[in-house]
Ligand code: B12
């Protein structure tokens with residue numbers, strides 16, 4: 001079968017363009033199964049997916065099926081793509097984080113007019129099973145994770161789609177990405193390289209922690225690790241086979257088992273793979289680190305480590321966010337990482353339920369104290385599938401016009417909790433954090449001024465400055481309840 005796997009363009013503000021790795025995994029398994037695959041990522045393409053669908057049909061080699069991936073904010077575009085596919089007679093399949101949390105929504109009207117199948121969870125094997133069945137002209141049975149309509153009935157698989165043995169999977173089809181069109185991974189501090197050969201790699205899936213802002217059902221509570229050897233072989237392919245210039249580890253928690261993490265670093269050194277810089281893009285967990293790990297990471301070519309710090313108030317961290325780490329552990333990790341010569345990043349969240357002026361001030365103070373190379377301050381957004389979402393709905397309401405508003409930096413997902421929660425104060429402190437960290441400290445301003453990138457693209461620089469320090473035009477000005485906004489619950 002000829003299959004096009006597509007990712008909609010993120011309307012989420014981000015200058016970074018990362019490969020949609022999930023599609024790489026799906027393509028690899030489909031290819032092994034004898035099917036032809038193309039990956040279409042709207043984020044880096046100049047033309048719409050309809051262009052490829054029409055050219056293929058004109059050439060007498062039409063695609064038979066379109067598989068679309070989506071996180072929550074990309075759902076409107078995902079449905080649009082499915083409509084395009086359906087209008088051209090393709091079978092349409094949706095999967096990815098949002099569909100894992102809300103699979104039923106897309107097989108109900110109006111979406112059931114143009115969405116044929118939805119997959120919940122990890123779909124490498126189950127998607128292949130569906131494609132094989134369709135190619136053989138058979139009605140698909142109960143495949144793990146599948147949801148579809150049969151007449152008026154909705155067929156929903158009760159089986160777990162999480163894959164226990166990750167080593168059994170092929171490496172993602174990294175060769176199918178138009179890699180030169182993706183940016184480097186951390187342009188906020190490095191300058192934006194629009195043509196980096198930056199790949200991401202996944203050494204494990206799942207996480208046993210239960211942070212209340214995290215969409216936990218997406219990867220599950222059970223941590224499943226690949227063997228060090230398998231990871232090293234993929235790393236080798238990226239560096240030696242595909243000319244990677246940067247690698248990002250995007251696990252939820254790659255360092256859960258300290259000895260395994262250290263072993264991986266040692267093997268990267270042994271294999272001479274420490275020449276290409278790498279980062280832990282989405283952070284590592286502070287309470288599974290020690291100085292030796294950071295030293296080994298440095299030796300293995302790691303350039304920068306990120307940590308989810310979240311909040312500067314111990315009670316918030318323990319009782320509201322349930323991060324499973326203490327502020328002392330945070331301080332220790334930053335100290336050790338810096339001592340090993342690594343650059344650090346800190347991720348901080350503003351506006352979790354219970355956050356007030358005092359706790360947010362503590363968060364700003366902690367960011368200034370830790371002084372990472374990059375501080376990423378985010379507004380809490382109640383994504384479905386999080387404990388936070390359920391908590392808000394118990395005592396308040398989430399307001400948004402559609403799923404497209406669920407983009408963290410856009411400030412459009414508003415919620416009301418109770419009289420103690422001041423949403424305007426949250427936005428005020430969030431912007432203050434950016435100003436105090438990046439604008440009011442001469443050494444930071446100087447550091448920025450030295451960056452060639454800042455001067456080469458002044459309009460972009462100004463736009464970014466407005467967005468974070470003041471509020472860009474396309475960001476919604478008010479956090480107050482908007483009566484026009486729908487309640488998404
Ligand atoms: C890398 C990453 C990013 C990258 C995106 C890179 C990219 N182009 O995909 C960046 C930094 C840009 C990013 C941004 C955001 N992210 Co993000 N991100 C991740 C992260 C850490 C890893 C993603 C990954 O590679 N997973 C590995 C692959 C193998 O898994 P997968 O993509 O889910 O694919 C599997 C299944 O979902 C399924 N599947 C996927 N697609 C399809 C399609 C079909 C047809 C089928 C059948 C199956 C299927 O099969 C795949 C193979 O098993 C995840 C957390 C996680 N561990 O998944 C968060 C995560 C996906 N992100 C999340 C969020 C909230 C965001 C943002 C919305 C945050 C924001 N700033 O507003 C934005 C959204 C931007 C966007 N493009 O959608 C949430 C999603 C929650 C939700 N409800 O959607 C996650 C789950 C984190 C979390 N635990 O809360 N993110």
Ligand code: SF4
Nearest residue numbers: 207209210211214252
């Ligand atoms: S935020 Fe990170 S540590 Fe917390 S549950 Fe999610 S993946 Fe695990």
